[in-house]
Amino acid sequence: MAPQPDDQPMSAPDSQDRHEAISRLVKRFGDRVTTNDGIRNQHSNSLTWHAAEPPDVVVFAQDTGEVAEVVAIAAKYRMPIIPFGAGTSLEGHVNAPWGGISLDLSGMDAILCVNPGDLDCTVEAGVTRGALNSHLRDTGLFFSVDPGTQEATIGGMAATRASGTTAVRYGTMRDNVISLQAVMADGTVIDTASRAGKSAAGYDLTRLLVGSEGTLGIITQATVRLHGRPEAVIAAVAGFQSLDQACQVTMQAIAMGLGLARIELLDPLTLRAVNAHAGLSLPEIPTLFLEFHGTGNAVLEQSAAFEELARSEGAVSFESAGDEQDRRRLWKARHDGLWAIREAWPGRTVLVTDVCVPVSRLAECIAETQADIAAAGLTAPIVGHVGDGNFHALPLHDPANEAERQKILAFSDRLAERAIRMEGTCTGEHGVGQGKIGSLRKEMGAAVDVMASIKSALDPLGILNPEKIFRLS
Amino acid sequence: MAPQPDDQPMSAPDSQDRHEAISRLVKRFGDRVTTNDGIRNQHSNSLTWHAAEPPDVVVFAQDTGEVAEVVAIAAKYRMPIIPFGAGTSLEGHVNAPWGGISLDLSGMDAILCVNPGDLDCTVEAGVTRGALNSHLRDTGLFFSVDPGTQEATIGGMAATRASGTTAVRYGTMRDNVISLQAVMADGTVIDTASRAGKSAAGYDLTRLLVGSEGTLGIITQATVRLHGRPEAVIAAVAGFQSLDQACQVTMQAIAMGLGLARIELLDPLTLRAVNAHAGLSLPEIPTLFLEFHGTGNAVLEQSAAFEELARSEGAVSFESAGDEQDRRRLWKARHDGLWAIREAWPGRTVLVTDVCVPVSRLAECIAETQADIAAAGLTAPIVGHVGDGNFHALPLHDPANEAERQKILAFSDRLAERAIRMEGTCTGEHGVGQGKIGSLRKEMGAAVDVMASIKSALDPLGILNPEKIFRLS
Numbered sequence: 050m051a052p053q054p055d056d057q058p059m060s061a062p063d064s065q066d067r068h069e070a071i072s073r074l075v076k077r078f079g080d081r082v083t084t085n086d087g088i089r090n091q092h093s094n095s096l097t098w099h100a101a102e103p104p105d106v107v108v109f110a111q112d113t114g115e116v117a118e119v120v121a122i123a124a125k126y127r128m129p130i131i132p133f134g135a136g137t138s139l140e141g142h143v144n145a146p147w148g149g150i151s152l153d154l155s156g157m158d159a160i161l162c163v164n165p166g167d168l169d170c171t172v173e174a175g176v177t178r179g180a181l182n183s184h185l186r187d188t189g190l191f192f193s194v195d196p197g198t199q200e201a202t203i204g205g206m207a208a209t210r211a212s213g214t215t216a217v218r219y220g221t222m223r224d225n226v227i228s229l230q231a232v233m234a235d236g237t238v239i240d241t242a243s244r245a246g247k248s249a250a251g252y253d254l255t256r257l258l259v260g261s262e263g264t265l266g267i268i269t270q271a272t273v274r275l276h277g278r279p280e281a282v283i284a285a286v287a288g289f290q291s292l293d294q295a296c297q298v299t300m301q302a303i304a305m306g307l308g309l310a311r312i313e314l315l316d317p318l319t320l321r322a323v324n325a326h327a328g329l330s331l332p333e334i335p336t337l338f339l340e341f342h343g344t345g346n347a348v349l350e351q352s353a354a355f356e357e358l359a360r361s362e363g364a365v366s367f368e369s370a371g372d373e374q375d376r377r378r379l380w381k382a383r384h385d386g387l388w389a390i391r392e393a394w395p396g397r398t399v400l401v402t403d404v405c406v407p408v409s410r411l412a413e414c415i416a417e418t419q420a421d422i423a424a425a426g427l428t429a430p431i432v433g434h435v436g437d438g439n440f441h442a443l444p445l446h447d448p449a450n451e452a453e454r455q456k457i458l459a460f461s462d463r464l465a466e467r468a469i470r471m472e473g474t475c476t477g478e479h480g481v482g483q484g485k486i487g488s489l490r491k492e493m494g495a496a497v498d499v500m501a502s503i504k505s506a507l508d509p510l511g512i513l514n515p516e517k518i519f520r521l522s
Numbered sequence: 523m524a525p526q527p528d529d530q531p532m533s534a535p536d537s538q539d540r541h542e543a544i545s546r547l548v549k550r551f552g553d554r555v556t557t558n559d560g561i562r563n564q565h566s567n568s569l570t571w572h573a574a575e576p577p578d579v580v581v582f583a584q585d586t587g588e589v590a591e592v593v594a595i596a597a598k599y600r601m602p603i604i605p606f607g608a609g610t611s612l613e614g615h616v617n618a619p620w621g622g623i624s625l626d627l628s629g630m631d632a633i634l635c636v637n638p639g640d641l642d643c644t645v646e647a648g649v650t651r652g653a654l655n656s657h658l659r660d661t662g663l664f665f666s667v668d669p670g671t672q673e674a675t676i677g678g679m680a681a682t683r684a685s686g687t688t689a690v691r692y693g694t695m696r697d698n699v700i701s702l703q704a705v706m707a708d709g710t711v712i713d714t715a716s717r718a719g720k721s722a723a724g725y726d727l728t729r730l731l732v733g734s735e736g737t738l739g740i741i742t743q744a745t746v747r748l749h750g751r752p753e754a755v756i757a758a759v760a761g762f763q764s765l766d767q768a769c770q771v772t773m774q775a776i777a778m779g780l781g782l783a784r785i786e787l788l789d790p791l792t793l794r795a796v797n798a799h800a801g802l803s804l805p806e807i808p809t810l811f812l813e814f815h816g817t818g819n820a821v822l823e824q825s826a827a828f829e830e831l832a833r834s835e836g837a838v839s840f841e842s843a844g845d846e847q848d849r850r851r852l853w854k855a856r857h858d859g860l861w862a863i864r865e866a867w868p869g870r871t872v873l874v875t876d877v878c879v880p881v882s883r884l885a886e887c888i889a890e891t892q893a894d895i896a897a898a899g900l901t902a903p904i905v906g907h908v909g910d911g912n913f914h915a916l917p918l919h920d921p922a923n924e925a926e927r928q929k930i931l932a933f934s935d936r937l938a939e940r941a942i943r944m945e946g947t948c949t950g951e952h953g954v955g956q957g958k959i960g961s962l963r964k965e966m967g968a969a970v971d972v973m974a975s976i977k978s979a980l981d982p983l984g985i986l987n988p989e990k991i992f993r994l995s
Contacts, residue, residue, distance in 0.1 A: 164880065164882060165777060166773060166776075166777045166880075166881065166882030167880040167881055167882045168776070168777070168779075169880070209722060210721075210722045210726070211722075212720055212722075216720055221720050223720075223726065223729070224697065233972060237968045237971070237972070238968070239966075239967070239968050239969040239972055240966075240967075240969065241969060242947075243942070243945055243946050243947045243965060244880045244945040244946070245878040245879055245880060245910075245911055245912075245941075245945070245946040245947045245950065246878070246880065246881060246910045246911055246912075247685055247689055247694050247696075247878060247910050247912065247950055247951065248683075248878060248947040248949065248950060249682060249683045249684075249685075249733055249876075249947075249949045249950060249951050249952060249953040249954070250947045250948060250949050250954060250958070250962055250965055250966060251733070251954055251962050251966060251969075251970065251973050251991055251992075252730060252733065252734055252738075252973045252976060252991075253683070253696065253726075253729045253730060253732065253733055254969055254972060254973065256696070256726045256729030256730070257725060257726060257729070257730050257976075259726065260722055260724070260725065260726055261725055265725075276779075277778075277779035300639060303639075303641070304638060304639045304641070305750075306641075306749075306750035344820070344823065346819055346820075346823075347817070347819075347820060350817065350819075403722075405718040405719070405720060405721060406718055407637065407639075407640040407642070407717045407718060407719065408639065408640055408719060409637060409639030409640045437718075437719045437720050438718055438719055439718075439719075439720065468718075469716070472716055472717040472718070473716050473717070473718040474715075474716045474718045474721040474722075474723045475723060476721065476722045476723050477718065477720055477721060477722060478720065478722050479722060480722040481722070481723060481724055485723070489723055489724050492716060492723055493712075493713075493723060493724060494712070494713075495710045495711070495712050496712040496713065496714060496724075496727055497724065498710070499706060499710070499712055499727060499980065500724050500725045500727065502979045502980060503725060503730075503976055503979060503980070505979065506975045506976060506978065506979030507972065507975060507976070518724055518725075519724075
């Protein structure tokens with residue numbers, strides 16, 4: 050399958066085109082267009098190891114019609130267009146390797162409607178998950194997907210197929226998006242599905258756009274699933290003698306269908322960082338952080354069943370709490386994990402890896418990864434959404450030291466290959482972006498060509514977030 | 523977006539090409555190729571109003587490699603290729619309007635592996651849901667999707683995004699397929715995903731193929747999600763004074779998150795047919811058939827909460843049972859519904875409609891549909907997976923009477939338009955096939971062009987199940 054028509058090579062625009070495109074944008078959008086260095090840099094800012102590659106210009110859009118107008122200008126001048134929400138992605142998704150337009154959707158922050166009877170709501174792409182859940186506070190409903198920051202936008206989360214701590218119970222963005230509105234590369238505005246709870250009406254364009262990382266269309270609205278707040282919640286923390294023990298308990302709990310709402314692993318290095326960060330004195334041992342959601346009886350049964358399982362496998366501690374304040378106290382360490390790690394090793398950068406394996410291979414994959422970290426002489430805390438078989442090893446390095454950088458990149462490649470060998474994926478939730486292009490090919494083989502054919506069919510000029518997921522140039 | 527390259531018009535093959543293609547197939551596959559009239563007719567047989575359009579030839583494939591060989595021959599001679607599983611689809615999906623090759627995958631019926639630790643299994647496309655669940659009997663696990671026949675194949679169910687009675691709790695094929703192996707139009711064999719429980723590795727080709735109705739690739743293997751058998755099951759039957767009452771109770775139960783595993787509506791006409799068919803004497807009133815799955819305590823709580831809700835809304839009867847034999851007795855009427863209707867009106871054919879609306883619009887949509895049936899003077903039983911907002915009105919007609927046929931087709935169009943107006947879909951679970959092409963355009967608008975662009979990019983010769991979902995000719 051031909052990746053693109055021969056007469057329309059995908060490449061960076063020339064300087065004349067850039068200049069004219071920016072003039073057109075300024076003429077149309079006035080002071081919502083900027084070439085200010087600070088703002089351009091902020092729009093390519095990265096939370097991880099990817100170096101910033103700023104766009105030529107940032108445009109702040111206010112509605113779907115404006116997005117379509119920007120796309121038309123981008124198409125005319127072959128300017129790359131990079132959708133921007135909160136900039137919390139981890140794989141360089143908002144970088145502009147060919148320059149172009151960063152299209153900031155954060156101003157599209159209207160919650161358009163909430164339908165309690167259908168357990169859904171429709172929002173503009175720039176609504177953050179924090180704002181949405183605040184808005185829902187009095188409805189008894191909540192939006193479940195929790196990638197670890199309140200600032201992430203619903204549009205960005207859909208575009209990267211985000212998940213996080215609650216996916217083991219409530220699913221990822223794949224499961225929680227009902228329909229999307231998107232502007233396609235030719236300016237067409239589509240709705241990908243009706244609001245019906247299920248449908249067999251043609252190709253699943255919703256799921257095609259979820260996880261497409263801005264390369265197929267620009268998501269402007271989303272209708273997402275809501276869940277009833279559980280009648281009761283119990284939080285628990287269980288400490289183990291080894292990572293293997295914690296993994297074995299996780300695997301058994303999943304196979305038994307214990308109904309966990311969250312099950313998160315922190316390794317001793319992470320706990321040490323958290324203790325320093327938050328002034329805590331938690332035991333620095335492999336620890337599972339859990340939540341159980343359900344009726345009062347159900348959560349007591351689940352928590353008791355989990356405690357029995359954990360103790361039978363050698364857990365050294367188990368503490369649980371139902372009261373909200375106590376639950377917050379128990380879970381504080383987990384919520385602060387990534388920030389604590391950054392703080393504990395000042396001046397060093399983390400490469401956030403993201404493999405996910407079938408949960409039955411979790412213990413094996415983590416054990417091999419631990420051995421690899423030791424053999425390579427790396428410092429790499431491990432945290433994981435282990436109920437999904439998803440974990441992040443976070444090798445620390447000095448970004449200015451090229452030898453160190455190459456060493457951790459090689460580690461990341463080995464980790465991805467290990468997960469692929471164990472029937473898993475190089476990325477459970479962060480996406481491909483710029484960082485996993487090579488690993489995606491190793492994992493998916495010829496399926497990447499099918500993806501590229503779709504990309505070329507829907508974006509023949511290659512203007513939508515080029516050089517992400519694959520390189521077509 | 524151009525639907526296809528101009529130099530490769532999609533059209534039926536000429537007779538010379540047909541002849542040569544069949545010769546090539548016979549040479550390669552011997553007695554697994556047939557042009558026998560009875561077998562060709564059986565491969566285009568329809569359970570509903572679509573007239574049979576037989577293929578030129580039927581090929582029985584035994585593995586993925588053979589499927590790829592058939593695709594290569596089909597491509598060489600521009601022969602349509604129509605995947606065939608059990609032939610239980612309802613929208614003419616297995617018809618061959620341009621002739622071509624019916625590719626029978628029912629012999630690909632190996633269960634390749636079951637992974638209890640990961641709650642998944644991998645099967646060949648021709649495995650039936652009945653065979654899979656028999657195989658799983660001793661594992662404590664089951665495959666949940668239940669479209670109403672044990673004979674449906676997993677490949678066919680994936681291709682049509684099937685759902686049925688359990689979707690309200692366990693989801694549809696969209697939710698229960700982890701990965702697919704497929705042969706694409708150029709003969710490439712792809713795996714759409716790893717076996718990891720979640721992934722952000724590029725475009726979601728799994729979900730793109732689920733529901734693509736054989737138009738984008740031929741599904742040869744599927745890895746599907748399994749669920750633990752519930753510790754306890756309670757079945758229940760609740761009778762109401764009106765369809766509206768039954769709908770109101772359904773809508774409230776869903777909004778309250780009562781955790782129903784099944785909630786099915788039968789109208790009085792259907793119950794009359796069932797009584798005649800099975801020698802029962804059920805009250806011929808609007809009736810909900812329910813199942814609750816969970817722990818012993820949970821199902822008792824759920825059933826009691828539902829009974830309280832139903833009685834407070836005016837239910838005239840409520841009966842429940844936990845014992846398996848009693849549960850079967852209670853549910854018998856539901857399982858026999860469609861067959862009972864066929865038997866009750868001998869010589870008449872059903873058009874099986876399939877709208878699905880947001881559940882909050884269910885009562886309104888059914889009320890308007892009842893009024894429409896009455897005004898049009900039709901006989902049309904109504905059954906529904908009402909927890910999903912999905913129901914089937916089944917207008918009966920004499921297929922030889924063209925005036926009657928046009929009348930029920932007009933009714934079907936009005937019903938689809940009504941559902942679309944209520945933010946729903948023309949097809950909740952049966953797919954577009956040949957029957958909903960016009961309605962799909964009304965529902966999805968420009969999004970159909972996006973689908974057509976994908977189709978043309980992945981199948982430029984238009985050989986994969988042409989004239990289904992849309993017409994590109």
